[in-house]
Amino acid sequence: MRKVGYLGPRATFTHIAVQTMFQRDEHLPYRTIPACVDAVVNGEVEYGIVPLENALEGSVNLTLDYLIHEKRLPIVGEIVLPIRQHLMVHPNHAKEWQELTTVYSHSHAIAQCHKFLHTTLSDVLLEATTSTASAAQFVKEHPEQVIGAIANELAAKEYGLHIAQPNIHDYNHNTTRFVVLHRSVQQDTPFDVHDGYKTTLMITLPSDQAGALHQVLSAFGWRKLNLSKIESRPMKTGLGNYFFIVDIEQKMDDVLIPSAIAELEALGCTVNLLGSYPYFLIK
Numbered sequence: 001m002r003k004v005g006y007l008g009p010r011a012t013f014t015h016i017a018v019q020t021m022f023q024r025d026e027h028l029p030y031r032t033i034p035a036c037v038d039a040v041v042n043g044e045v046e047y048g049i050v051p052l053e054n055a056l057e058g059s060v061n062l063t064l065d066y067l068i069h070e071k072r073l074p075i076v077g078e079i080v081l082p083i084r085q086h087l088m089v090h091p092n093h094a095k096e097w098q099e100l101t102t103v104y105s106h107s108h109a110i111a112q113c114h115k116f117l118h119t120t121l122s123d124v125l126l127e128a129t130t131s132t133a134s135a136a137q138f139v140k141e142h143p144e145q146v147i148g149a150i151a152n153e154l155a156a157k158e159y160g161l162h163i164a165q166p167n168i169h170d171y172n173h174n175t176t177r178f179v180v181l182h183r184s185v186q187q188d189t190p191f192d193v194h195d196g197y198k199t200t201l202m203i204t205l206p207s208d209q210a211g212a213l214h215q216v217l218s219a220f221g222w223r224k225l226n227l228s229k230i231e232s233r234p235m236k237t238g239l240g241n242y243f244f245i246v247d248i249e250q251k252m253d254d255v256l257i258p259s260a261i262a263e264l265e266a267l268g269c270t271v272n273l274l275g276s277y278p279y280f281l282i283k
């Protein structure tokens with residue numbers, strides 16, 4: 001049985017991803033994303049699962065930045081999960097959900113429900129928590145307060161809350177990517193089944209070179225390497241200094257990706273491989 005860490009407490013979306021893909025393993029909750037990553041680094045767990053990107057809100061910057069700037073662990077797998085958000089309250093306040101003073105949740109969950117919150121609960125205070133399930137746990141532990149949480153159905157069950165309004169996310173196509181982290185690049189894949197492969201690169205352009213990004217993209221383009229994501233993130237070395245994260249829709253091979261990387265390096269770019277890994281889409 002492998003030890004698998006995840007962004008906790010019990011019943012987060014990350015926990016659902018872990019329960020689905022690591023059915024026979026031991027699951028250990030961590031309070032924050034950095035704590036979960038650290039647990040992989042210091043060997044407390046074999047794998048760590050954290051959210052990386054949401055279809056409505058974009059990247060989970062805390063994950064990306066911690067992985068890039070603090071603890072550079074390889075990505076060895078990816079799980080994509082459909083996300084449904086519900087507004088839940090303590091059963092003592094089941095009839096008072098329209099009078100809530102504060103709604104708690106993970107910042108991405110709050111953002112996924114902005115239209116609902118703006119139109120239906122326009123005066124409510126919104127408070128960010130480390131995860132959706134920690135918001136549900138907080139509501140359970142404060143029955144005297146008229147407060148709510150945005151979280152999933154499993155969290156409502158786990159913390160004994162009443163779902164006052166189901167499916168409050170603003171768009172139906174709401175999915176989240178979770179990455180599986182491991183201490184080192186491994187030959188075996190973490191799960192038996194998969195829907196495809198991705199390779200993620202971090203690319204830093206040479207400074208002040210006209211057309212550099214165009215040249216980078218053409219290195220992938222003429223090799224017909226399909227990119228499923230390109231995103232810029234601050235290097236944190238000064239205003240205007242950015243690096244790029246690029247996802248290629250295939251496994252690391254012996255020819256095409258290595259030669260694209262060599263071409264980028266010849267252009268003066270710095271390239272880091274963040275992982276080449278299988279992904280699985282949960283229905």
Ligand SMILES: O=C(O)C(=O)Cc1ccccc1
Pocket residue numbers: 007011012013014015051054083106108109130131132133176
């Ligand atoms: O907070 C959770 O439950 C998570 O697993 C992170 C998250 C938050 C919002 C949408 C998807 C995942």
